[in-house]
Amino acid sequence: MYSDAQLSQPHPSRIYDYYLGGKDNYEVDRLAAAEILEAWPHIRTAARVNRRFMHRSIQFLAESGIRQFLDIGTGIPTEPNLHQIAQQVAPAAKVVYVDNDPLVLTHARALMTGNEQGAIAYLQGDVTEPSAILQAVQRNRTLDLSQPIALSMMALLHYIDHSVDDVMATFVEALAPGSYLAICTITADFAPEQVNAAQEIYRVRKLPAQARGRDEVTGWFAGLDLVEPGVVPPHRWRRAEIAEVPASYDAKVSCYCAVGRKL
Ligand SMILES: C[S@@+](CC[C@H](N)C(=O)[O-])C[C@H]1O[C@@H](n2cnc3c(N)ncnc32)[C@H](O)[C@@H]1O
Numbered sequence: 001m002y003s004d005a006q007l008s009q010p011h012p013s014r015i016y017d018y019y020l021g022g023k024d025n026y027e028v029d030r031l032a033a034a035e036i037l038e039a040w041p042h043i044r045t046a047a048r049v050n051r052r053f054m055h056r057s058i059q060f061l062a063e064s065g066i067r068q069f070l071d072i073g074t075g076i077p078t079e080p081n082l083h084q085i086a087q088q089v090a091p092a093a094k095v096v097y098v099d100n101d102p103l104v105l106t107h108a109r110a111l112m113t114g115n116e117q118g119a120i121a122y123l124q125g126d127v128t129e130p131s132a133i134l135q136a137v138q139r140n141r142t143l144d145l146s147q148p149i150a151l152s153m154m155a156l157l158h159y160i161d162h163s164v165d166d167v168m169a170t171f172v173e174a175l176a177p178g179s180y181l182a183i184c185t186i187t188a189d190f191a192p193e194q195v196n197a198a199q200e201i202y203r204v205r206k207l208p209a210q211a212r213g214r215d216e217v218t219g220w221f222a223g224l225d226l227v228e229p230g231v232v233p234p235h236r237w238r239r240a241e242i243a244e245v246p247a248s249y250d251a252k253v254s255c256y257c258a259v260g261r262k263l
Helices: 004-008 012-019 027-039 043-063 082-089 102-111 130-140 165-174 192-204 214-219 248-253
Strands: 068-072 094-099 120-124 150-154 180-186 224-226 255-262
Touching: 012 027, 012 043, 027 043, 027 192, 043 082, 043 150, 043 180, 043 248, 043 255, 068 082, 082 094, 094 102, 094 130, 102 120, 120 130, 130 165, 165 180, 165 214, 214 255
Parallel strands: 068 094, 068 150, 094 120, 150 180
Antiparallel strands: 180 255, 224 255
16 A cells, blocks of 8 residues: 555654554554654643544534534544544534545545445645635535535644644635634643654654644634633543543643634
């Protein structure tokens, strides 16, 4: 499946698959992951908590009536996948998965199929080119962008090493009223030494990496109504037992997440 060139360079999606205990990773990915784990020993916790936020937020959105999902930065399939969460609540929910890595899409097409009612489509696209993604989604016709959708970007935006303010504004502008934006991304606010050290390892290996501050993440939700509890670490988003989580856990997870609704 992979060429020699693809196996000589670690891939973000395969490193992440390794953190999550998956099998779709190679020696080159595990070596990079080992180095990153030394700098930030809790990155596996961050990956798992991000994944659980995806489950809770997508369930919340499906229960809120959303039936169309556009997920950018899909990653190598890990059960349960986004469409399984959405279609458990609403079997007719439609999902379009987008990733810029063709190898991820090959894995995804092979492993993820819809049910009798809910359609799934896969598109290659780069989140930094929002107009191209939106046009491809329109051409694909699985989703109707004149109706509300949920746009999700889970564990994606920390791979873009420049401002995405304009990118996010373009996506938000294109959303129909009643749509939602759901994001989870890495921050250095709680454990700057560890997260910055891990970020440096990514960059040395020519993998883009950029942790984000709370204000920057909040800015991406400009013009949207933030769902309570706003921009928070993902283990603090709509969890009943939240009082039991110690503050030190925020440093382990080192991510921000939020969900916002376009009025
Ligand atoms: C860490 S995985 C996240 C997987 C899944 N969303 C989750 O939260 O479990 C990040 C994915 O983003 C993709 N990605 C990285 N840069 C991207 C870009 N510029 N545009 C689209 N996808 C990108 C990678 O190929 C990878 O599959």
